[in-house]
Amino acid sequence: MICFNPNFLFFGVLLVAGIGYIVYKPFPNDAAEPWKQTFVSSLVRMITLMSKIGATVGVSSKINITRFMVSAQKYLYQGNPNVKVWREEFDGVTVRISKPVTLDQSKLTPAIIYIHGGGWVVLDTDSYAHLTDTISLESEVVVVSIEYRLAPEHLYPVPLDDCVKASKFFLKNARQYGVDGNRIGIAGDSAGGNLAMSVALKLSEEAGSPKLAAQGLIYPVLQGINFLLPSYIQHSNGPAFITGDTMAEYFLSYMIGDWKYQSHFLTNNHTSPAVKQSEYARYVSHELLPDQFQAILEDDYGDNYGDEDVSKKLERYLLDSNFAPLMATDIALGKLPPTCLVTANFDVLRDDGFLLETRLKRIGREVTHQYYPGYEHGFLMHLVMYDGSLPAVQKFCKCMVNYMQS
Numbered sequence: 001m002i003c004f005n006p007n008f009l010f011f012g013v014l015l016v017a018g019i020g021y022i023v024y025k026p027f028p029n030d031a032a033e034p035w036k037q038t039f040v041s042s043l044v045r046m047i048t049l050m051s052k053i054g055a056t057v058g059v060s061s062k063i064n065i066t067r068f069m070v071s072a073q074k075y076l077y078q079g080n081p082n083v084k085v086w087r088e089e090f091d092g093v094t095v096r097i098s099k100p101v102t103l104d105q106s107k108l109t110p111a112i113i114y115i116h117g118g119g120w121v122v123l124d125t126d127s128y129a130h131l132t133d134t135i136s137l138e139s140e141v142v143v144v145s146i147e148y149r150l151a152p153e154h155l156y157p158v159p160l161d162d163c164v165k166a167s168k169f170f171l172k173n174a175r176q177y178g179v180d181g182n183r184i185g186i187a188g189d190s191a192g193g194n195l196a197m198s199v200a201l202k203l204s205e206e207a208g209s210p211k212l213a214a215q216g217l218i219y220p221v222l223q224g225i226n227f228l229l230p231s232y233i234q235h236s237n238g239p240a241f242i243t244g245d246t247m248a249e250y251f252l253s254y255m256i257g258d259w260k261y262q263s264h265f266l267t268n269n270h271t272s273p274a275v276k277q278s279e280y281a282r283y284v285s286h287e288l289l290p291d292q293f294q295a296i297l298e299d300d301y302g303d304n305y306g307d308e309d310v311s312k313k314l315e316r317y318l319l320d321s322n323f324a325p326l327m328a329t330d331i332a333l334g335k336l337p338p339t340c341l342v343t344a345n346f347d348v349l350r351d352d353g354f355l356l357e358t359r360l361k362r363i364g365r366e367v368t369h370q371y372y373p374g375y376e377h378g379f380l381m382h383l384v385m386y387d388g389s390l391p392a393v394q395k396f397c398k399c400m401v402n403y404m405q406s
């Protein structure tokens with residue numbers, strides 16, 4: 001009985017304790033539900049660690065192991081009898097459609113196009129089924145969830161192009177689905193929020209293209225040139241699972257599929273002095289943030305440094321508003337539909353959302369910001385999946401439906 005050998009037991013306990021020590025980063029007491037939040041984030045960190053170990057011993061690539069493990073969350077949800085679900089191809093792009101069975105079929109209804117998160121590299125529409133079905137039920141609308149192709153196999157702009165194609169197809173053929181083409185909103189979380197806003201920007205720029213009625217951005221990724229915002233400084237090392245390192249890795253996966261510049265991001269060393277002194281830098285300046293976050297500011301390296309070679313390779317992505325929507329001019333932002341914005345405090349991306357709010361308000365665009373100081377990146381999905389807690393998602397749906405009525 002090898003497992004009762006005291007030596008094995010000793011090393012076993014040591015191993016588990018060691019892994020626990022690495023992945024365990026407790027949420028502070030002022031968080032909403034510290035124990036649960038610590039558990040969920042530690043679980044994700046555990047998956048990251050296991051993917052690294054798995055890749056080292058040659059099981060598969062790190063990304064593919066992570067994909068396999070995180071998509072296991074789809075087995076936690078067995079579907080909902082009140083939602084009819086089917087798949088279709090919209091102009092060559094697969095979509096998963098949810099339609100509440102109680103939806104009034106006698107008149108055209110609004111709809112939400114949903115783009116899932118996962119850093120452009122992991123997760124899929126099935127892993128998001130619980131959330132997208134819930135949004136469809138709570139908003140009483142059709143939800144079209146896009147199965148866009150993922151990076152790094154498909155680099156920018158492929159994932160975005162898939163989303164644009166599927167969205168345009170739906171806007172043009174809405175009637176076929178009992179949907180009013182003038183009342184379609186787009187929404188997404190994290191990297192999906194990035195894609196949703198990029199689609200909205202693209203459609204608003206194209207003459208003759210049908211227009212979206214609302215955009216819902218849930219803790220979105222909106223820019224990649226300023227990794228020294230207060231939210232990055234505060235949360236780059238946890239306790240939420242998404243760190244500065246993770247974001248650098250995701251950005252590089254989406255841009256070039258090569259991670260050798262990852263360490264440059266954390267000090268903003270990936271942008272040249274010219275970029276740091278440009279108009280673009282003003283779009284993401286900490287001066288646009290609320291006072292309470294500006295007070296956190298530290299580590300100010302100035303604006304006269306940065307690796308020119310790295311910057312040259314990455315600028316054409318990072319300064320492109322279709323890649324990083326906060327790089328859009330005020331004129332471009334002015335053409336966007338009304339915005340429902342959700343942000344969380346324990347999130348390096350928190351300030352991306354606050355920057356967008358300020359910029360939209362300054363130009364008089366409508367924005368409803370639902371800020372959750374006690375929660376972490378990904379919380380909307382965590383609440384729905386692990387707790388069956390609906391108030392936050394209901395509040396978001398209400399905002400979307402409100403904008404889609406008018």
Ligand SMILES: *[C@@H]1O[C@H](CO)[C@@H](O)[C@H](O)[C@H]1NC(C)=O
Nearest residue numbers: 060061062063064151152153
């Ligand atoms: C993941 O696995 C698929 C199928 O084996 C392969 O085509 C793809 O290149 C892998 N991706 C990565 C990032 O390793």
Ligand SMILES: *[C@@H]1O[C@H](CO)[C@@H](O)[C@H](O)[C@H]1NC(C)=O
Nearest residue numbers: 264267268269301305306307
């Ligand atoms: C920026 O990168 C260069 C070379 O890659 C390095 O020598 C320098 O120390 C870095 N600066 C900061 C602030 O990280």
